Amino acid sequence: MFTEYIFHFLSILSLFSAVMVLASKKPIHSVLFLTLAFFAIAGHYVLLNAQFLAVVHVIVYAGAIMVLFLFTVMLLNLNKDEQSQKPMWVKIMAVIAGGMLMLTLIGILRKYDIQSVQDPMTTQIGLVKNLGKILYNDYFVPFELSSVLFLTAMVGAVLLGKKEQI
Amino acid sequence: MLIMRHELLLIAITVILLIVEIFLPNTQKHKIILPAILLMAAVTVIGFFPGTPGVLFGGMFQSTQLTMMFKNILNIGVLIVFIQSVDWLKQDQNKEKISEFFLLMLATLIGMNYMISSGDFLMFYIGLELATIPVAALAAFERLKEKSAEAGVKLIFSSALSSGILLYGLSMIYGTTGTMYFADVAPLITGVPLQVLAFIFFFAGMAFKISLVPFHLWTADVYEGAPVNVTSYLSVISKGAAVFIFTIILYTVFSKIAVMWSDLIYVVTILTITVGNLFALRQQNLKRFLAFSSIAQAGFILLGVIGQSQLGMTTVIYFVLVYIFSNLGAFGVVGIISNRTGKENINDYDGLYRTNPNLSLVMMLALFSLAGIPPLAGFFGKFFLFTAAAKQGYYILVLIALINTIISLYYYLLVIKAMLLNNSDHPIAKIRSDNYTRLGLLICVAGMVIIGFTSSIYEMVFNLSFGLY
């Protein structure tokens, strides 16, 4: 089916760009690949009939957070030769550990039969209206708490980012 | 409203302090110290009035006598940290940032309170984040010092990573059960492999926050770099709150797969106690030393967690209570000496008793309490933890823990020996501490001694822990 092709395409795209984030030598390229990965994931949200989440993902992650990442890269004044080289055995260990985690995940997911999956097109749980109702009814406290979180983030940012007046 | 009393009060005083801060001119910032402490003290006192337990928002927020009790414990701890910080906050480089210190601390406390009372994984997660992110800003508080900035960065990276792992685990739990509420999740935990993996991720995320071995690598650097008062906050309050909710979730949500997690905790306990102790042996910097000793203490707390029973829960809370007073006492002394002289090494403490008998006495009591020497509260805390584990039949574990207690006794005594017996040509000069510091240390000493002698506190906790699972 058409949706299935799109799903495969998006999955390959997101995996590829996620790998490229780590593999590319220049930090700017990493950041741009990360943006691509975010877009691919936003596509997945659309497939799950969660348009609002997809748009938010693009605006917040691909928009605002990527700007922050780019700022950080520009701020750090990275030079190529400053990149630290890990010894070989660390790399091998990392590959072994990561590979084992991957095998575990694959094994577990193969064994788990997903029966309770509801069709997102019929439940329409991802639509803005349903999301809003849940957010402002059941999840009222976490919502207000997130405003306190923003407040402290702002206080912390001002505390650390402001020029010291001497 | 009454059910959420602790949280609403804290939010109220945070907002008050923020408004005061906004309208306070730059030269008057130090005037906020006394009101902040008094407000916090008032909240602490009000917290002790009997409250109504209950559930709000369909199980999102649950308040029991036990959580109220623990919130009171946290309030006391934060109050002590506030009082101890005054001396440091009055220094020139900090005097423009005084209210930020209080604001961020209160924000983390609000986060912890919601985290403790959460009845839902999402709520738990937001509380956890609110309890973690501001601490990173606090760790980098003296941002012009390289070590402090490094501590902040290391803390935010490791906590972001651990939050990510934890969130992944939570998403798997949601995927297998279709709900986030503790009460609804619990019966649906059947121990299928995906849920076990979810639990392992959850465990790893929490182990980062509690700094259990092998997730402890950030601890020593962060503790060393952060300002002393922030370190004491991190090692006591943050850790205590995380341990508490961790235990509750283990006992309530994951009680069906207890067979699996008790094995996991068995191994982690042995590793944590042993590694923490062995590394503490070789530290010269007192902050690093206390960091590793606090890792070992976290391992001891797990002894109570593994004895999955009413007794286990009681011992965990009791130990956290005792630990707050002991560790804050030790950090209080380290803090005042570090602020006044900048000296943080054990060698610098040579001959401290000659010049500062009171400070070294407090330090000695605190270290004895941490080590678990009988008349002090620390002994009872450890003793009950051992009992809880032994009652479940973990004799070998208790034996290993006992051996480690002896090792820990050795290195705690090293510091005491430096203070009392060693002579030094240049001992730390006499420090005239201000009233705030004295009060803070006095509360710690009183706590260590009184809790050790009154058994009623233990019985009270024991009764409150009833019927948790």
Next chain:
Amino acid sequence: MSAESLILFFIVGAFLVGFAIVFSIFVAPTSTNPQKAEPYECGIPTEGLTWLQFNVGYYLFAIIFLIFDVEAVFIFPWAVVMKEMGMIAFVEIVIFFFVLGLGLLYAWKKGALKWE
């Protein structure tokens, strides 16, 4: 609207843009010479690293922008359900705004919004 049509829209959009770029490559006349590869076609060649470090001040702006960006995300679903939920939703968002407004006031008062 189904997901397919939205994704089709994106694909067609990407195709159109790609087509315009590729088409212009074939159609436009090309000429290459060393001067064209320089950063400035006129003026002095650059020396040393062209990488320049940004002021930390930008970062503060960016992070405050991010916070309000996320805040805006929360307001959109509120606007959608506001009519149905009535007063409760209104009170909720007022509390939310109050806390964030305090944050803005704080940043303002601290001079974080001032460019130095």
